[in-house]
Amino acid sequence: MELESREAEPGTVRPGGRTARVRAAVLQAAGDVLAERGFAHLDLADVARRAGVGKTTVYRRWGTVTALVADLLVDMAEQSLPRSRTGSLIGDLKANARLVQRTLTDPRQGPLFKAVIAAATCDPRTAEALRRFYDTRISEWAPCVQEAVERGELPEGTDPREVIRAVSAPLYYRLLASGDPLDEAAADRAAEAAAAAAHAGVYAR
Known part of the structure; x- marks a missing residue:
C-alpha cells in the first residue's frame, strides 16, 4: 500500500x-539491505516492498539508488x-573513539558502513554523500579540541579537525x-595516540 502520494525532497x-x-x-529498509547484502543488491523496488511503500513513491522521491544512499547518510x-x-581532552577523545568503535562493531551498522564505503570507491555521488556525513560528524566533535x-x-x-580524524582513522x-x-x-589507544600527538604539536598549523 502506498503510504504517501506526494513526497518532499529528502531533508526538507x-x-x-x-x-x-x-x-x-x-531509509530503515535501505539500511537493512545494505547491511545484509551490500550496495550491489540495493534495488528501489525491493526497498519499497520491504518498507511497505508504493514503488512510485520511492522512485518519485529518490529516483536512484545513489540518491537514496545519500539521504540515508544524511x-x-x-x-x-x-x-x-x-572536561578534559583525553576524556572527550576516548568518548569519541568508543562511539566510533561501538558503531563499527554494531551487527547492523558495521556491515552498513562497509557497504557504503565500498560503494563510495566507485560511485562519485555516494562518495560525496559519505564525505558530507563525515564532515558533519567531525564538525560535531572538533569543538572539544578547540x-x-x-x-x-x-x-x-x-587543527581540531585533524585531531578528530586521527582518532577514528586507526579504527576504520x-x-x-x-x-x-x-x-x-583499541579505541582508547587511538584516542591516547591522537592526544599525545596533539600535545606534541603535531597538528599545530
Whole structure:
C-alpha cells in the first residue's frame, strides 16, 4: 500500500508527519539491505516492498539508488549521538573513539558502513554523500579540541579537525583492512595516540 502520494525532497520535511514516516520506513529498509547484502543488491523496488511503500513513491522521491544512499547518510548524521563533554581532552577523545568503535562493531551498522564505503570507491555521488556525513560528524566533535586549546591543554593553532580524524582513522583501518580486534582497548589507544600527538604539536598549523 502506498503510504504517501506526494513526497518532499529528502531533508526538507518536518518530523512527525506521514511523509516523515515514509522516509523513516524507506531509509530503515535501505539500511537493512545494505547491511545484509551490500550496495550491489540495493534495488528501489525491493526497498519499497520491504518498507511497505508504493514503488512510485520511492522512485518519485529518490529516483536512484545513489540518491537514496545519500539521504540515508544524511539521516545517519542527524541521528548520531551528540559529542560528550567530559572536561578534559583525553576524556572527550576516548568518548569519541568508543562511539566510533561501538558503531563499527554494531551487527547492523558495521556491515552498513562497509557497504557504503565500498560503494563510495566507485560511485562519485555516494562518495560525496559519505564525505558530507563525515564532515558533519567531525564538525560535531572538533569543538572539544578547540576547548582544550582554550584551556591551555594544547598548543595554539592546533587543527581540531585533524585531531578528530586521527582518532577514528586507526579504527576504520581495523574495520576495513587489518582485521585486528576492534574493541574498547583499541579505541582508547587511538584516542591516547591522537592526544599525545596533539600535545606534541603535531597538528599545530
